[in-house]
Amino acid sequence: MNKILVFGHQSPDTDAITSAITFSHLQNELGKETEAVALGETTDETNYALNYFGVTAPRVITTAAEETQEVMLVDHNESQQSVPDIDKVKILAVVDHHRIANFQTANPLFYRAEPVGCTNTIIFKLFKENNVDIPKHIAGLMLSAIISDTLLLKSPTCTKEDENVAEELAKLAGVELEAYGKALLKAGTDTSSKNADMILNDDAKNFPMGNLTVRIGQVNVVDVDEILVRKQELLEEMASQSDANAIDLFILLVTDVLNSDSIAIVYGDEQAEVSKAFNKEITDATMVLKGVVSRKKQVVPPLTAQFK
Structure with missing residues (x-):
């Protein structure tokens, strides 16, 4: 057996x-x-x-x-x-x-x-x-x-x-x-040796929300700027993977483990809806999420409700 x-x-x-x-x-x-x-x-x-x-x-x-x-x-x-x-x-x-x-x-x-x-x-x-x-x-x-x-x-x-x-x-x-x-x-916070794909997908999950497939990745850091300086590279990789895997919305949650805050990098045509879900502005594909550290409890529920 x-x-x-x-x-x-x-x-x-x-x-x-x-x-x-x-x-x-x-x-x-x-x-x-x-x-x-x-x-x-x-x-x-x-x-x-x-x-x-x-x-x-x-x-x-x-x-x-x-x-x-x-x-x-x-x-x-x-x-x-x-x-x-x-x-x-x-x-x-x-x-x-x-x-x-x-x-x-x-x-x-x-x-x-x-x-x-x-x-x-x-x-x-x-x-x-x-x-x-x-x-x-x-x-x-x-x-x-x-x-x-x-x-x-x-x-x-x-x-x-x-x-x-x-x-x-x-x-x-x-x-x-x-x-x-x-x-x-x-x-788990050293990203210097990681390429864009690893940063996006080392801890990422797909979620069906309404008619959309939403992929949410999360990376923990002690300095969010080490990720933000690579934002264009990450957005290009998000675009490539979204096209290849039929992903409608791709979000990377960059979480500061010392201060318990996050920055979200958002790719996709649904940015206006994401902004409404969190009542936050998205500027240049970036959204500040003070006090947000949990994908499961603080990110997935408002998005699910918005795209229902």
Whole structure:
């Protein structure tokens, strides 16, 4: 019997990669035969966490049906964010903290979705509920995901539950939460060696909104100017990828992790509607978003409402 594959979304961030690893570990402890895999290469931030806790990055797959009949999804549920042949395999389980959209199955499944800041917060609870011990390296990866997804517990997506879990995981992982968190976030902010495609797509997702396909990427930095000086290059790459992939609107959220603000670079014919969604002016394809750090909670909802 083939292994059950466990994976997060395309263009995987730290939560997508680590939740595949941690949930796979839990399932194996419960008697299943699973393997954590990835739908894209790991980012610098994720690599920092993996290296710190001595864990090998999952292998990357482009299809699932060629090697298994059964999969488990973490940190996503929408089909356009998953493996391309998701319709050809049986989904046994989903653990997620995002909206539920474009999702249906032919068979019953385990589905756990909660409005918390990170998928690994839910997976932590599943370990506890099943009385499975959390090893140091698994605790470290869970903690890294919570830090990443909540910007060290400062994002509006962060809940008291995320905070409590992070504190407990820091003890299990043997790290000081604030110091490790800052080092992790800093590791993911160096863009000097990245080309335009990497900046746009290392952490990007497609969202159907009305009749449109909207792609929203996010890059965390400590100095937004290092991205803004490359705006023309990024807009040209956005144009090329939009034409090639039928993207109607492409937005890059440039997030200052120190000040918890963002600048949005916007490409597409719907800029007027984007401006209305946020009640902000777009000047030279750029929009200032004070206090905005969360794609999931502060960017996707107003856009979805605008394009409904």
